[in-house]
Amino acid sequence: MSCRCAPSPRVLLPFLYPSFFAANGASLTRSRLVASGTRYSSNSSASGAPAPPTSSRLNPAPDDYAAPYFADKAKLMVYAGVGGHGCISFHREAYLDDGPANGGDGGHGGNVYIQAVPGETSLHKLARRRFIRAGKGVSGQGSSRGGQKGQDVIITVPVGTVITELSRSDPVADEKFLNSRRERDAEAEDQEPVEEDHRHKWLLYPGISASEAKKIQVPRLPRRDRLFSQPKAPLYLDISRPTTQPILLAAGGLGGLGNPHFVSKERLKPMFATRGEQAFSMEIQLELKLLADVGLVGLPNAGKSTLLRALTNSRTRVGNWAFTTLQPNIGTVVLDDNKGRPKITSWKRTVDNSDQLDTFSLSTDWEQDSLERRTRFTIADIPGLIEGAHLDKGLGMEFLRHVERAGVLAFVIDLSAGNAVKALNALWNEVGLYAQMREDEEHAREREAMIDWSAEAGTSDAGDRWSGQDTTYGSSERGVTGLSIAGKPWFVVATKGDLPGTQDNFKELTGYLDSIMRGETPHPSGVEGAWTENCTAIPVSAINAQGTDRIVHWIVGLLDG
Ligand SMILES: Nc1nc2c(ncn2[C@@H]2O[C@H](COP(=O)(O)OP(=O)(O)OP(=O)(O)O)[C@@H](O)[C@H]2O)c(=O)[nH]1
Ligand SMILES: [Mg+2]
Incomplete structure (x- = not known):
């Protein structure tokens, strides 16, 4: 059996990462931890900071997981x-x-x-x-x-x-x-x-x-x-x-x-x-292509699955080795406990297409937007990316298509595993290459669609052969630009903040993100006009469920636009 994460030493968390302890309304995760029989207090003082338990829902044994059948x-x-x-x-x-x-x-x-x-x-x-x-x-x-x-x-x-x-x-x-x-x-x-x-x-x-x-x-x-x-x-x-x-x-x-x-x-x-x-x-x-609201992108062993467990009821596999996750997992964050008042009030845009029968095109004239209360959102955890994933290293980039349609991208960076800025740049580099690859594919398909390979090409009845067909076959997503991924709202989840010696790394990361927001440093993907409005880094200790509430609030803010 592989070793699980060692209990962290008692670090002065409230002083180092005050945002872990920011009052954020009702804690979503705390209640779950209490239910799982392990009580944590996010307001615990430095002297009383709990050491992670040997085994819990957030630090499970490698064989404590549920893997539903999945093929994409x-x-x-x-x-x-x-x-x-x-x-x-x-x-x-x-x-x-x-x-x-x-x-x-x-x-x-x-x-x-x-x-x-x-x-x-x-x-x-x-x-x-x-x-x-x-x-x-x-x-x-x-x-x-x-x-x-x-x-x-x-x-x-x-x-x-x-x-x-x-x-x-x-x-x-x-x-x-x-x-x-x-x-x-x-x-x-x-x-x-x-x-x-x-x-x-x-x-x-x-x-x-x-x-x-x-x-x-x-x-x-x-x-x-x-x-x-x-x-x-x-x-x-x-x-x-x-x-x-x-x-x-x-x-x-x-x-x-x-x-x-x-x-x-x-x-x-x-x-x-x-x-x-x-x-x-x-x-x-x-x-x-899974349709999750948020996509977690990170290097292997960064703590993505632990974060998913901390935010949702997911029982995805966690282990202290690279590529623990081999297939995408989706978790749902419930904002409304259906017991009356919602925990967080959030609104989402829905499309009223009830009169339409063929509803597979993405945008057409008949669509009518309306606002609906958001009661939940979904998060996709995908296998880790490594530098050179576009050259098919590691598990390659093929799982990135599951976060391609996510509304928000969360880059999960392990603060204890080397320079966080470098890690973020490496991830954006791979994501950018993936976006480029998808665009090339789309253009190739568009070119292909222009050529009529059918046997009737060029004959007069070739046209009326399809005349009864709805023209909405095909994707209106074609012609995506370099902003297809870089234009999405994103933020960084800086994990393993409970480990010692991570503060300088975090400081450097926030400094880097601030300079992106100020426009002094280009967006890490290098794409012109990419989203740089509010790219923050949220420090968390997912294994202790500390700082994770802030992520929920942050995501809801980004989803609400
Ligand atoms: N100390 C500490 N350890 C953590 C934290 N989050 C995750 N870990 C540990 O880091 C290791 C990897 O966690 P995973 O959640 O499996 O990482 P992952 O990013 O999903 O890894 P892959 O699926 O391989 O890409 C596990 O041993 C976790 O217990 C954290 O906040 N603090
Ligand atoms: Mg994982």
């Missing part, structure tokens, strides 16, 4: 259902053995939808599945009985999921494209277009002989449009709010037509029906 990436092959075949049948009853055609139509194939629901928090269930298939349409039957429609499938994902199309196969669109090209070529050469052989799309009556089958003249295939049009390629959905209605990913194939559809004066007994349509399939990549 998944790749899926999505298959819509194929249509059921039409039926070739004739009415029969006593004394009428050769009645009229009565074959039923095939059922349409099932569709695949995607929907973001608030209860979901991870993609781990989808990450284990490679394929999602909607139901096939059932073939039609005699006595004009139509086949049942294939079962639709709804993929439920957490809010904050980004869906990117990797590839698609649409047999119907491909065939349409080939037909139009054939017609164009024939027109260019001033010839009659060669009729396409549609025989493979027909079903012939099984009772007829091969020679009879050869003689059968099938009519032209009726022109039919899919009930639902496919989203425009390449699909890119950024679902940052719960979707009130599922979003279509893959439309099922049309059911085949039964033989009564082909009855005519000349052909009273059609011995054929059409087959069900082939279905659309698409490979998609799902990427979850």
